[in-house]
Each structure stands twice: as structure tokens, then as C-alpha cells.
Amino acid sequence: MTSMNRFIKICIAVILVFTIIYLGSLVDFIFQPILSLLSVVMVPLMLAAFFYYLLRPLVKWMERPKLKKSWAILIIYLVVVILLVLFGIGVWPSLRTQFSNLVDNAPNLFSTLGKQLQELEQNGALSAILPENVSPLSKLTEYLNSGFSFLTNYVAGLFSFFSNFAVILFTFPILLFYMLKEGEKFGQKIVSFMPKRFREDTKKVVKDIDTALSGFIVGRVVVNVILGVLMYIGFLIIGLPYALLLTMVAVIMNFIPFIGAILSTIPIVIIGLIESPSVAIWSLIIILVAQQVQDNIISPYIFGKQLDIHPLTTVILVLAGGDAFGIFGMIVIIPGYMIVKIIIVKVYHLFFKRKWENA
Template identity: 25%
Template sequence: MEKKTKNWTKWIYWFTFAMATIIFYKTVDNIGQITNWLKGLLSILAPFAAGILISYILYIPCKKIENTYKNAKKIKILSKKARALSIFTVYMIVLVLIIILINFIFPPIIQSIIDLANNFGYYYDIAVKNINELPEDSFWKTEVITRIMKEIENIDIKQIINVELLTQYAQGALTAATKVFDIFVAIIVSIYILNSRSQIIGFIKRLAEVTFSDKTYKSLSKYFDRTNEIFFHFLSSQLLDAFVVGILTSVAMSILGIKYAILLGFMIGVFNLIPYVGAIIAVIIAGIITVFTGGIPQAIWMLIIVTILQQIDANIINPKIVGNSLKINPLLVILAITVGGAYFGIIGMFLAVPVIAIIKVIVEDYIDYRKQIKQ
């Protein structure tokens, strides 16, 4: 009997191994079809993922407005329908912001990009003429600058910027009609999640409680709360800081009479989302564009003003808005940004900082745990 059991075990083992080998072979052999299937599945689920992301971004504003409405005891309808009205209020605010962006902010930026692309050759010729008029021992006539100018001459700006597409957008011909359904689904999903968040969070907690041990559940809850706090605080504060920097830079450049002030201010604000390196890259690009469009003296003034604004941001605005809650070494931040940018592009560079902050928290907790064991 024992011998038969061993034989059966042996046959089951080899059968399982053979099936696993066949499945692995078929997977590798049909990797293209599987990849296409996964892409199709992700495409179908994209509106739901977008809805979850939207609800996550709007959760804190909704929560704060809901608490405000609940405390308004004198107005019964506000306290009674606080959640529904808070969701409605937040979406109205978002709608107003989108209308402002589409009607007042994006059009001049798009038009500036089109104008810059169309006149790039003209601005380049002016820049070369201004440089040629400088003394021979000038910094702008060194071999390095000469090489850079030659490289810039070879750039076809119209290939980098799709002028025709931007023109269509500016004229209102570009439409997102094909994505209307996906956007609609994403909004509906986000509203449902925001309205039913107590039930959804409660269900997830109950499921986690019965799935994991008490110790594991407490650890997961702790890291989930900390992760949520780090991500939301970083994202919201960095966006606000970038907006303030963009506005201040655009105003300062407009006062100096710099061409494309709104575009350059917007660009510096966006790049400011990437800590440390973003501001440097943006200032270099803005400086080069200003050399072409306004000459070297104006570019120098632009660099001085932007440097002053960056210092004000680093020492006054950023600490007030962002704070020092992350407390990450600058070298570690630069390393995280480099790795994030290499694998996930601009989004990876932006999200690298909160991710490395979370990893830092976990590693520090592990070190403390190991120290306690040794003691």
C-alpha cells in the first residue's frame, strides 16, 4: 500500500511538472497574443483605474468640505447631505478650474509654442549675429559654446513640436470625442467611490483582518496610512508650490519684457515639480530661449530674476507649503529621480521622491526592529 502511494505521488509530481512545462512553453510561444490580450484588458480597465485615481486625488478636499458642512448645524440641509454636497462642490471647483485652464491659460501657451516653432530659425540667426558682434575673448565665443550653437542649428524644432497638431488644438478642431465614454465612466466611478468610501474602506479592512494575523494587519495598516499621508502631502504641496512658482516667474518675466513669459513661467513651474534637478533644467532651457528671442543682456537679467525667485521658493515658499516632513538626503533624492526617470520617464522622476520616502520609512523601521532584537 505504501509502495502504491509512493508511485502515485511520483506520477502526480511528474504530471504536474509536465503540465507546468507545457504551460510555460505555450506562454512563451504565444507571448505576443498574451501581451495583446493584457493590453486589451488594461485598456478596458483604464477608465476604472482613472476613476480610482481621481477619487484618491479628490478624497482629502471632499473630506474637509464634508466636515465643514457637517459643522454647519444651523443649515440643516448642509449637515444632513454633507457628503453628497461636498462631492458636488469639489467637482464644481474642478470644473471651474478646467474652464479657466482651457479658456485663459492654455491658449496663450499653445500659441507661444507655435510662434516659437515657426520663428526658431529667425531667432537663431539673431542670436548668432549678436554673438558674432561680441569681443573675441568673450565667454560666448569659447569652443564649447560654438559647438552648442552648431548642435542647436541642426535641431528641426518643427519635428520636435507638432505645429499642425497644436494649431488644430488652438483652433478648437482637436476633440476628445473618442474618449468621452471613458472619461464619463471614470467620473462616475470616482463619484461612486467618494460617496461609498466608508463602506469600501470598511470592507477592505474586514477582509484584511480575516486574511492576515493581528500583527501583520497592524503593520500593513500603519504602512498604508503612512504611504497615503506621504503621497498625498507630497503631491498636493508640490503642485501648489509649482503653481505659485509658475505664476511668480511669469509675472516677473512679463515685467522684464521677456518674450514668451507665460510659456517660460509655465515650463519652470512644471519642471519645479521635480526636486533639485527640475529647476536647473528649466532655467537652462529658458536661458537658451531668451538668448534667441531677446539677446544675451535680457537672458542674463532673466537668469538673475529666476535665480532670486528660486531662492525665495527654496527658503520661504517651499518650506511653508511642502514642509520638511519627508526629510530625505538630497543625494538620495537625486539617485531616486535618476532611476525613476530612466525607467518611467517624467512621471517616474516626479513620483520617485515619495516612493523613496516610503522605502526610507520601512528601512528605518527594520533597523529599529533589528536593534530591539539585539538588545
């Protein structure tokens, strides 16, 4: 009888939640200003959270000589500004030149690519890959058109995403400063809001979430930087054009698990094929070797068992996040899943498993 009453209470709670959601949808105009404010604040807030976990170990290390946290943060800001200036002087001109040359030479590059494919078709090199009566040039045009429409949609989304650049520029450093200075108190506030009997469990959940996010973000940055260095050295050795630009794109895209590696490989192989088929093959080999080094040597050493997510689950999550929220969804879906998983597992052990085992 007691279990039946508990089941009825759960059903009533679920019905009430869905009723509240339905009633809220009828008066969504009331929440529209709040949603608009959140959409503006979300970008700088996510950036601040990302760099908070990235810079927090450095802030803690600088506090050891009894340096005040505020001064440690300001020194880090000064170093970051110096690094940005050095990047603007040393790296950005080369990157900008490669990008400008790539845009200016795009018609010639596509023409050269067509000639390369014609030669491969005449030599019979593509007959083993493509079905009969399939023209690689027509397929190339089809794929490129699809790719350009894909890129156009996402570039338009990125422009709208960063349309409030002034807001991001001025709010992001301020948010980051206070997160680095007061971030540890945020978890304490969450714990203090909970009933006393749940505070220890809540403290553990907050600590687990903090550890998981910190390990994931710092580990992802370290892994991507090492991957970029390996790829860039390999591209320089084989003489791949636009090596720096393509490496930067690959490093950024690699923040999207699995899908990003595939998307970044396509332009690299195309540019390599325009140069020569051998360069394309060597480019693909370098990417595969770098990915294997990352997956089998670097990632297990850095992440350990922190990223306990099945590869199939990762692919499904990334596809779902991309379908719902675009590139932004692909990037944040994995850490979001980690947070939800930790909370659900704790709630299950706290409210259900103990009762079922003791029943």
C-alpha cells in the same frame, strides 16, 4: 541553532520567490492581457489618486455643514468645470497664441540667437566660459540637435502615453468620484486582510503612507503654483517674450524634482538671449531667486519634515526613474520611494529590530 534555522528559512523563501519570478517569465504570454489592461488603467488611476489627495481636504471641509459627501463632490466637479471654462476663455487663447507664434518664429529665433552668440564671441564674452578653439555656434547646433532628439523621443512617448485619451477622459472622473467617496474604506480593507496581531501596525503604516502622500502632493502643487506666480511676475517686469507659456512649462516641469528645474531653465534663458543678453541674465536671476525662495522659505514651511529625503538620494532616484520609465518615472519615483521606505522601516522594527535587541 535557532538563528541558523531562521537563516535557512529566509534563504529558502528568497529562492522560492526568485523561482516563481523565473517561472513567470517563461509563461509571460499568460500575463500579457493583464499587463495591457494595467497600462490602460494606470494613467486614469494615477490621475485620480493625484486629484484625490488634492481635493480630499476640500471635500472634508464641505462635509462640516452636514452636506452629504456625494453632493460635496458634485459641487466640486461643477466648480472645476466652471474654472476650466474660464481658463478656456481667459487664459487658453493667450497661451495658444504664444505657442503658435513660437513655432512660426522658430527659424527667425534661431537666426537671431546665432547673431547674438556671434556678437558675444566677437566681444570676448564667451572666452572666459568656453575653452579655446571651441565655436559656440557649433556647440549650440550640437546641443540643440541633442535637445530636439530628446524632446522628440519624449513627445512621442507622451503621445503613446495619452493615446487612450478617450479612456482617460471617461474613466478618470468616475474613478475620482468613487475614490473621494469611498477612499477612506480602502485602508480599512487592507487592515482587515491582515492577521489580528498585525492590524494595529498595519493601520499605522497605512495612516503614515496616507499622510505622507497627502502632504507631498498638496505641498508640491502649492509650492509650484507660488513658484509660477513669482516667475511670471518677474518675467513680465523684464519683458520676457512668451512669458505665460514659459512659466506654464516651468511649473509643469518643476513636478520633477531638481531635474525639472534645470530642464525648464534652458528654454527660458535661450528665449531671453534671443531678446538680448541682459534679458537672459535677468531671466536667470529671476529663476534663481524664485528657486531660493521656494527652497528656503516656502518648501520648509509647507513640507516641514514630511519630505525627509536627502537631496543626493532624490537626484539618484529621479535619474533612475527617468532611465527606467521616462518622465512618468521621474514624477512617481519620489512618492513611490516614500511608500516603500515607510513599509521597510515598519517591517524592520516589527520583525528584526525587536528580536535583535532582545537576543
